[in-house]
Amino acid sequence: MRILHTSDWHLGRSFHRESLIEGQAAFIDHLVETVRAERVDVVAVSGDVYDRALPPVDAVALCNEALRRLVSAGARAVLISGNHDSARRLGFGADLFDAAGVHLRTDPSRAWDPVTVDGVAFYGIPYLEPELVRAPWELSERSHTAALTHAMARVRADAARHRASVVLAHAFVTGGQASDSERDISVGGVAHVPLAAFEGVDYVALGHLHGRQRMSETVRYSGSPLAYSFSEAGQVKGSWLVTLDPGGPSAGVGSADFVPAPVPRPVGVLRGLIDDLLTSPSHTPYENHWLQVVLTDPVRPKSAMDRLRARFPHTLALSFAPVGAAPAAHQVRLSGRPEAEVALDFVREVRGEPAAHEEEELLRRAIEESRAKETMA
Structure with missing residues (x-):
C-alpha cells in the first residue's frame, strides 16, 4: 500500500497580505500528479486544511476541487481537523462523503473508529482541545498529553484486530522544531506530547509543525506545502510517500521517501x-x-x-x-509637549538625524488635519 502523507494546507492563508491561493492550487496540481504517477492508494491529510474556522470562498472551492481530483485519480482521502479548522464545519456530511472515498475525521469520539483500506486501519485523531475532551473522557488532567494518551490507548486496543495501522494526528511532539507561523496550542504553558504516546502503530502521520521532520522511523511531520513565515526560509516543502506491506511476513513501513513540492516563489x-x-x-x-x-x-x-x-x-x-x-541616554518627556515636537524627536531618534524640511511640513500638516477631523467628529 502507498500512502501520501501531507498536512497543514492552510487554504485561504495570505503571506504578509499576499494571496497564496495560486501557489496552493499549484500544490494541489502536484499532489494529484503524484497520486497518479506513484499509484497512491490513500492520501492522509493531517489537519489544518483551512487557515481559519470560517475560510474564504475561494479556499472552500479549492478544497472541494482537491478532494474531487484526488478521488478521480484513484486514491482514498483521509482528513482530520487541526487547530485552525472548525471541526464541525470541516466534518459536515462526513457520513455521506465516506461512500465517495473521502473520510473526514473531526469528531474526537470517532478517533478509534478506523477507516479500513485493503486491510490497513487508518485512525484519524483530530486536534484535541484538552478542555473539551477532559470531562467526556474522564481525564485526570487538562493537558494535550492526557488527551492523546487516552485516544492512543483506545486506538491500540482496536488496532490489534488489524494487520497494519496508521494514525493521523495534529499535535506538537516533544523535540519537534517549530516555526513562526504555527499558532500556540499550549495549555498551562505546555504544548508538547511525548513521542512515546504514539507507540504501537505502524505509521504516524503528524500535522501542526510546518517543517518536515522525522521524529522516528515511523513518526513524521510532512510540514506545510508552502512557506508561511520567513522562519521557514530554506525549508524543502512537500509530502512523505510511505509504503506499507500489510500482507508481508511483518507489517510495517517498507520505505518513506520525501516528495518535494513546487515552489511558486x-x-x-x-x-x-x-x-x-x-x-x-x-x-x-x-x-x-x-x-x-x-x-x-x-x-x-x-x-x-x-x-x-x-x-x-x-x-x-x-x-x-x-x-x-548607542542606547538612548535619557527618557524623553512627552506629557504637555506639542504632538509635532514629539513626532520629530522620534524621527531624529530612529534615523539618527533630523527630519528634512519637507518631511517636517508634511508631518505637521498630517497632525493638523487629524486634529481637525477629530474636532468635526
Whole structure:
C-alpha cells in the first residue's frame, strides 16, 4: 500500500497580505500528479486544511476541487481537523462523503473508529482541545498529553484486530522544531506530547509543525506545502510517500521517501547595509524572492523600502538593527509637549538625524488635519 502523507494546507492563508491561493492550487496540481504517477492508494491529510474556522470562498472551492481530483485519480482521502479548522464545519456530511472515498475525521469520539483500506486501519485523531475532551473522557488532567494518551490507548486496543495501522494526528511532539507561523496550542504553558504516546502503530502521520521532520522511523511531520513565515526560509516543502506491506511476513513501513513540492516563489531573509544590498551581485539570486530585509546601517536610510523594491520588487517586511547604535541616554518627556515636537524627536531618534524640511511640513500638516477631523467628529 502507498500512502501520501501531507498536512497543514492552510487554504485561504495570505503571506504578509499576499494571496497564496495560486501557489496552493499549484500544490494541489502536484499532489494529484503524484497520486497518479506513484499509484497512491490513500492520501492522509493531517489537519489544518483551512487557515481559519470560517475560510474564504475561494479556499472552500479549492478544497472541494482537491478532494474531487484526488478521488478521480484513484486514491482514498483521509482528513482530520487541526487547530485552525472548525471541526464541525470541516466534518459536515462526513457520513455521506465516506461512500465517495473521502473520510473526514473531526469528531474526537470517532478517533478509534478506523477507516479500513485493503486491510490497513487508518485512525484519524483530530486536534484535541484538552478542555473539551477532559470531562467526556474522564481525564485526570487538562493537558494535550492526557488527551492523546487516552485516544492512543483506545486506538491500540482496536488496532490489534488489524494487520497494519496508521494514525493521523495534529499535535506538537516533544523535540519537534517549530516555526513562526504555527499558532500556540499550549495549555498551562505546555504544548508538547511525548513521542512515546504514539507507540504501537505502524505509521504516524503528524500535522501542526510546518517543517518536515522525522521524529522516528515511523513518526513524521510532512510540514506545510508552502512557506508561511520567513522562519521557514530554506525549508524543502512537500509530502512523505510511505509504503506499507500489510500482507508481508511483518507489517510495517517498507520505505518513506520525501516528495518535494513546487515552489511558486521562494522566501528569504537578507541582512546588511542598504548600499551593499542594492549593489552586490551576491544578492542577485534573491531578486525574485519574497523577502524580509534587516538593515544594519548606523543611520536609518531614507525611502528604504522604495529603494529596496527597485531591485527586490517582492520585499514584504523591513526592519532596522543598526550596528553600533548607542542606547538612548535619557527618557524623553512627552506629557504637555506639542504632538509635532514629539513626532520629530522620534524621527531624529530612529534615523539618527533630523527630519528634512519637507518631511517636517508634511508631518505637521498630517497632525493638523487629524486634529481637525477629530474636532468635526
